[in-house]
Amino acid sequence: MGEVVNLRKWRKAREKAEAEAQAAANRAAFGRSKAEKKRDAAEAAQRDALLEGSRMDSPDKP
Numbered sequence: 001m002g003e004v005v006n007l008r009k010w011r012k013a014r015e016k017a018e019a020e021a022q023a024a025a026n027r028a029a030f031g032r033s034k035a036e037k038k039r040d041a042a043e044a045a046q047r048d049a050l051l052e053g054s055r056m057d058s059p060d061k062p
Contacts, residue, residue: 032040
């Protein structure tokens with residue numbers, strides 16, 4: 001037979017682990033300097049411009 005588990009403790013441990021994972025993701029996303037954010041925005045703008053410049057227009061549209 002299996003081990004007896006207190007479901008309340010198991011649920012709290014699971015929620016704590018999920019909260020820690022979310023906190024780590026937030027630290028990675030929001031714990032950056034202004035220069036890093038600016039650099040990432042510039043890279044994203046450059047990627048978007050390259051993608052938009054590579055777009056082929058369909059022949060049926062003017």
